[in-house]
Amino acid sequence: MSGAGNSITTTPFFQRLVLVTLAAIFALIVLGGVVRVTESGLGCPDWPLCHGKIIPHADFHTLIEYSHRIAASVVGLLVLAVAVLAWVKYRGQPWIVWPAITGLVLVLAQGALGGVTVLTELHGKTVTAHLGLAEALLGLTIFLFLASMGGVKLPDKGQKGVTALAVSAAVGVYALLLTGSYVTTSGASGACPDWPLCQDMVFFNSKFPIIHMLHRCVALAAGVLVAAAVVAVWRSRPLRRDAAWLGLAALAVFLAQVVVGAVTVLGGLTAELRALHLAMASLTWGLVAALAVLPYTRELGGEAKEPFRNGATAEHSSTGRRVLE
Numbered sequence: 258m259s260g261a262g263n264s265i266t267t268t269p270f271f272q273r274l275v276l277v278t279l280a281a282i283f284a285l286i287v288l289g290g291v292v293r294v295t296e297s298g299l300g301c302p303d304w305p306l307c308h309g310k311i312i313p314h315a316d317f318h319t320l321i322e323y324s325h326r327i328a329a330s331v332v333g334l335l336v337l338a339v340a341v342l343a344w345v346k347y348r349g350q351p352w353i354v355w356p357a358i359t360g361l362v363l364v365l366a367q368g369a370l371g372g373v374t375v376l377t378e379l380h381g382k383t384v385t386a387h388l389g390l391a392e393a394l395l396g397l398t399i400f401l402f403l404a405s406m407g408g409v410k411l412p413d414k415g416q417k418g419v420t421a422l423a424v425s426a427a428v429g430v431y432a433l434l435l436t437g438s439y440v441t442t443s444g445a446s447g448a449c450p451d452w453p454l455c456q457d458m459v460f461f462n463s464k465f466p467i468i469h470m471l472h473r474c475v476a477l478a479a480g481v482l483v484a485a486a487v488v489a490v491w492r493s494r495p496l497r498r499d500a501a502w503l504g505l506a507a508l509a510v511f512l513a514q515v516v517v518g519a520v521t522v523l524g525g526l527t528a529e530l531r532a533l534h535l536a537m538a539s540l541t542w543g544l545v546a547a548l549a550v551l552p553y554t555r556e557l558g559g560e561a562k563e564p565f566r567n568g569a570t571a572e573h574s575s576t577g578r579r580v581l582e
Contacts (some may be wrong), residue, residue, distance in 0.1 A: 429479035
């Protein structure tokens with residue numbers, strides 16, 4: 258039986274607005290990665306203006322950083338529109354209005370932290386916190402979109418273990434993103450020029466190889482959690498078919514990201530590969546976050562089904578239901 262919960266009715270316009278906002282947030286994160294790997298963070302050394310102007314001169318680094326700020330402004334306006342529309346039309350639906358308002362708070366904090374990041378000349382911990390807020394906003398918007406499509410509910414009884422694994426996998430991937438960001442901002446990206454080990458050693462005396470290898474260890478732990486969650490979700494696919502296919506997509510992207518990470522290290526840390534690595538990491542986070550959220554939302558395209566017991570086939574399960582009826 259589907260867990261108890263609240264049915265939510267939103268208009269297609271609101272759903273499309275949230276989806277566009279979600280895509281814009283992802284694009285902003287990818288563009289932020291381009292800013293970082295091209296070392297364009299100080300292309301605009303002041304804030305909120307750029308070289309003291311609303312429209313600055315267009316050299317390479319300034320153009321990249323200024324494009325990031327324009328994209329951030331667009332995201333801010335979209336998040337504001339979602340929050341206002343949620344407050345005006347869906348104030349009586351807390352699973353819509355409160356995530357929308359929280360998203361607005363996050364985007365305001367994100368903008369302020371972006372300004373602090375520039376004014377402190379890209380301090381490593383501040384840059385990592387900046388990325389962390391952006392990824393949190395992405396995850397929250399994913400929840401808002403899925404909730405707006407059908408409503409929220411408590412996880413089904415047969416799904417509690419799957420839910421715990423999916424949430425753990427999401428936490429692991431989020432930690433992976435933060436450690437990856439810190440590897441870059443701390444200057445530890447080139448500390449391990451080989452893969453999967455580091456300079457053919459396992460223990461190190463320098464902090465930079467330790468930071469780099471910590472990220473790889475987190476990647477290994479996150480990979481185990483993602484794989485375990487996907488296996489559990491796939492085994493319970495009669496309960497949530499959409500989750501099963503989403504899980505396979507998340508695992509495929511995670512494995513592809515590992516390959517890109519290895520090629521990035523072995524290929525000399527080119528800007529293009531580093532940007533691709535971050536983009537795929539953010540895509541992995543989005544997919545795994547959606548996987549963790551799905552048990553709390555209603556299945557798109559129909560009600561959830563009862564899980565098969567002890568590997569029973571669909572025919573046996575349906576026969577059993579007819580007998581009970």
